[in-house]
Amino acid sequence: VLKNEGKSSISIRRLMSLEIDFAGTTFTASTFDGHWARERQRHDHIMNVGLFVNDSKQGSSSSTHNPYVLLTNNQLAGCYAFNLVYSGNHKEIIEATVLDQTHVLIGMSDFLFDWTLEAGESFCTPQAVAAYAVDETGVIAAMHTFVSNHILPEKWAHVDRPVLINNWEATYFNFNEQRISELAGIAAGVGIELFVLDDGWFGARDDDRRALGDWFDNIKKTGGGLGSLSAKIREKGLKFGIWVEPEMINEDSDLFRAHPEFAMRVPGKEPTRMRNQLMLDIANPVVQDYVIKTMTDVFTRCQADYVKWDYNRVICDVYSESVPNCGEYLHRYLLGLYRIMRELTRKFPAVLFESCAGGGSRYDLGLFCFMPQTWASDNTDAYERLFIQEGTMQAYPQNTMGSHVSICPNHQTGNSTPLETRFNVAAAGMFGYEMDLTKSTAEDLETIRRQVVFYKRHRTLLQRGRYIRLSSIFKSDYAAWIVVSEDRSEAMVTLVGTHAKSGKENLRVRLQGLDESAEYAVEMREQTNLDQILRTTVRGDILCRGAIDFGYLFSEKDRRAS
Secondary structure, eight states: OEEOOSSSOEEESOOEEEEEEEEOSOEEEEEEEEETTEEEEEEEEEOOSEEEEEEOOSSSSOSSEEEEEEEEESSSSOEEEEEESOSSOEEEEEEEOTTSEEEEEEEEOOTTOOEEEOTTOEEOOOOEEEEEESSHHHHHHHHHHHIIIIISOHHHHTSOOOOEEEOHHHHTTOOOHHHHHHHHHHHHHTTOOEEEEOSOSBTTOSSTTSOTTOOSBOHHHHSSOHHHHHHHHHHTTOEEEEEEOTTEEOSSSHHHHHOGGGBOOOTTSOOOOBTTBEEBOTTSHHHHHHHHHHHHHHHHHHTOSEEEEOOOSOOOSOOOTTOSSGGGHHHHHHHHHHHHHHHHHHHOTTOEEEEOBTTBTTOSHHHHTTOSEEEOOSOOOHHHHHHHHHHHHTTSOGGGEEEEEEOSSOTTTOOOOOHHHHHHHHTTSEEEEESOGGGSOHHHHHHHHHHHHHHHHTHHHHHHSEEEEEEOTTTSSEEEEEEEOTTSSOEEEEEEESSOOSSOOOOBOOOOSSOTTSEEEEEOOOOTTOSOOOEEEEEHHHHTTTOSBOGGGOOOOOOOOO
């Protein structure tokens, strides 16, 4: 906290949250970078004399450079991890000097930042987080425990979350009450617990060029309106969730025609449009009040159990009549957003909020203070998800990560993967389906039903057990991880090979986290596309020494595009 105890104003151009110095320069800095549909890809940077910067200039924490940074000592044992409790522009600076020292600075970015601090006022920076362990496994555990115990909303941090289905990839904008009802009925029949109605339910929203901001029912699509539709969904035994994108506005909307001043635009300049939309001026308290009021109405109208809060572009055209100093705008936007979220989560404590930002572009500790989970990526390809999910779980526990089974060929990549493999990958996170079950075969529906039964049976372990990476997909041609219960009485291992190999593969994985003196009943999940199922009893120390060959189990016979 910086307090101006003088008699005149001062300007803050940079004010970081954490500074720490290390002896030596023998470090590797690991960052988790990417873009839309390829979030949090790991990159390792061997430090030498010089400066390394990891930052975002997009107005959000961004998928380009996540604020989490790992610093590994290459000569001595030790890993240091850093993060920032903030959802806006951030900056992580690592400098290796000729004096054989390494300096680390963590905090808000100074890009377009110029804050006027009047006499008697104070400015508080976001909190930074630092963790140490002797190795990566330890530092991952430390960060996961910290996020679960001190960042996530207490109501949601240690409870089981529902299995859901989202209609987006099933219908996109083309749906009506009958189609939604049919999809929900099949979902209920296979044991799914929550139906989420995605984009297209409001105003004249038939495509992404119109109606953002018009949060009134589209009667043509919802039948008797949201209240009626959600009641019919509940009659089928499902909870009801709703998609919104409250921070955005289309120029072709009733809201823009009535309040063009609500849009973020620089006077006299043509605005930058992304996904055919502008951003609302969330730094303006009047606009904040509008968002709180309209979202309160939406959530009340449908008695929402779940809200998917989307954000599909980056911030530019920075200007607001309510913020005379543009250098303060980006931070004031975040403060306004946090005020909105604080008000809505207080009004609706029973609602499970999931953040989304064109996928995972706002995957950060700031939003997790209000919304306990985030849609990890719009890319639902199981192969691509191995990279995205490993990069995500480096810093964030699995119960923050939305992960769904989708159709094949995959809508984002065109790749095809067996339905059982898609489940194995998606079950690592907050689990659901993103597909049109009305077009599924009876055989596939039975497979999905069995998957849901299995997931529910092991849900507590999968969602809240200790995650340990066994083999990195960034460094190998297979991914492996284990989730272990707190008392180590139960564990689940997932192995995913990225491609088939000729001949017998000798694949031995050293398990971790088990009680090495205990005897474990080892049972492989029954998959419809596998003939061989492993069942045996093995001591924990044998499993942890990699004495079991898993290679022969990779014999999936299902390559159908379904």
